[in-house]
Amino acid sequence: MIGVGPRNNIEFYNSPLSAQGYLNDPVTLGEDRICEILREVPGTVIEVGCGAGRMYEAQGTSPSKWVGVDYAQTPLQLLAQRHPDVRVVQADAAALPFANGTFGAALLGYHMLESILPAARRRQALAEAARVVEPGGEVIVTRHLGRSYHRVGQVLAIVRRQAHEFGDLVGPARHGAGEFRMHVLGSREMAAATRLAGLVLNQTWDYRDGGPVSLRSVSVVERYSVLRGVKQ
Numbered sequence: 001m002i003g004v005g006p007r008n009n010i011e012f013y014n015s016p017l018s019a020q021g022y023l024n025d026p027v028t029l030g031e032d033r034i035c036e037i038l039r040e041v042p043g044t045v046i047e048v049g050c051g052a053g054r055m056y057e058a059q060g061t062s063p064s065k066w067v068g069v070d071y072a073q074t075p076l077q078l079l080a081q082r083h084p085d086v087r088v089v090q091a092d093a094a095a096l097p098f099a100n101g102t103f104g105a106a107l108l109g110y111h112m113l114e115s116i117l118p119a120a121r122r123r124q125a126l127a128e129a130a131r132v133v134e135p136g137g138e139v140i141v142t143r144h145l146g147r148s149y150h151r152v153g154q155v156l157a158i159v160r161r162q163a164h165e166f167g168d169l170v171g172p173a174r175h176g177a178g179e180f181r182m183h184v185l186g187s188r189e190m191a192a193a194t195r196l197a198g199l200v201l202n203q204t205w206d207y208r209d210g211g212p213v214s215l216r217s218v219s220v221v222e223r224y225s226v227l228r229g230v231k232q
Contacts, residue, residue, distance in 0.1 A: 009115050012178050013051075013072035020078065021175025022110065023052040029210035030221050034107065034140055035059045037223065043104025043137070048093045048129055049112030053079040056086065063087070067103070069096065093125035101134040108141045111219065114182045118164055122183070123193045130197040135228035139199055142207055143185040144219045190222075199224035 012018055027035070035058050038045050043065075047055060050068030052075040059066070063085040070076050076088045091097050093108075093116060106129040116122045129139050149169055157163040165183060173180035194201065205211060207219035 009181050010072060012173060012180050014074045015177040016074055017175050018177035019052045019075035021177060023054050025054065027058045028208050030205055030207040031058065033205060033210045034221060038105060038107065041104040045105050045107065046103045046132060047107045049108060051075040053083060055107065055109050094121050094128060096128045096132050098132045100131055102132050104134060105138040106133050111142050111144060113141060114143055114185055117181060117183055123196060126193050127197040130199055130226050133226045135226050137226050139224045139226060141222045142219065143190065145217060146184060146186050147218060149184050194224060198227040200227060
């Protein structure tokens with residue numbers, strides 16, 4: 001465990017190695033279930049943290065039914081080159097430039113919510129996703145479970161001031177793109193954040209195989225409904 005350093009990953013995500021590397025990662029069976037759901041959404045889907053369009057390509061939906069948002073310019077440029085007809089927007093997940101209820105569903109996939117530091121900005125990003133989805137629409141989130149990190153190591157990191165919050169992790173990333181920072185979302189934190197955002201949990205399944213969440217699951221997909229009457 002090393003110090004978490006700056007509280008964002010913009011340099012990492014702007015790396016061409018990162019953008020292409022994540023695009024090449026295979027879609028899991030758990031993500032296949034996400035694609036099936038999003039194909040049936042009657043309205044437009046917004047994907048926050050879309051990267052270079054890995055999940056857009058997996059869904060195979062019409063460009064008119066999907067909007068991709070990311071705060072890193074490099075993956076959006078790659079996405080626009082591959083799919084010039086899709087709408088892409090460079091924006092912060094915690095301040096989405098869309099009106100209330102614009103979309104039928106939102107996807108915060110590939111554990112992107114966990115790349116947002118600190119906790120207040122994660123809560124704001126989740127609330128923004130819920131805000132731009134119409135009441136009764138859906139927000140789908142992927143995240144890791146607490147068992148995916150070593151708790152004793154986390155306690156030591158906090159004591160040594162190497163982590164800002166319990167759950168903060170940092171280390172060399174795949175694809176040779178540099179150092180990646182993330183926060184493993186605990187179930188208690190996630191429950192509190194979704195309650196504030198006006199989200200109700202409908203389903204959950206294993207991110208890797210699409211089956212039930214078991215003691216061996218280290219990451220999950222959660223499917224939420226946006227409560228009616230909570231928009232401002």
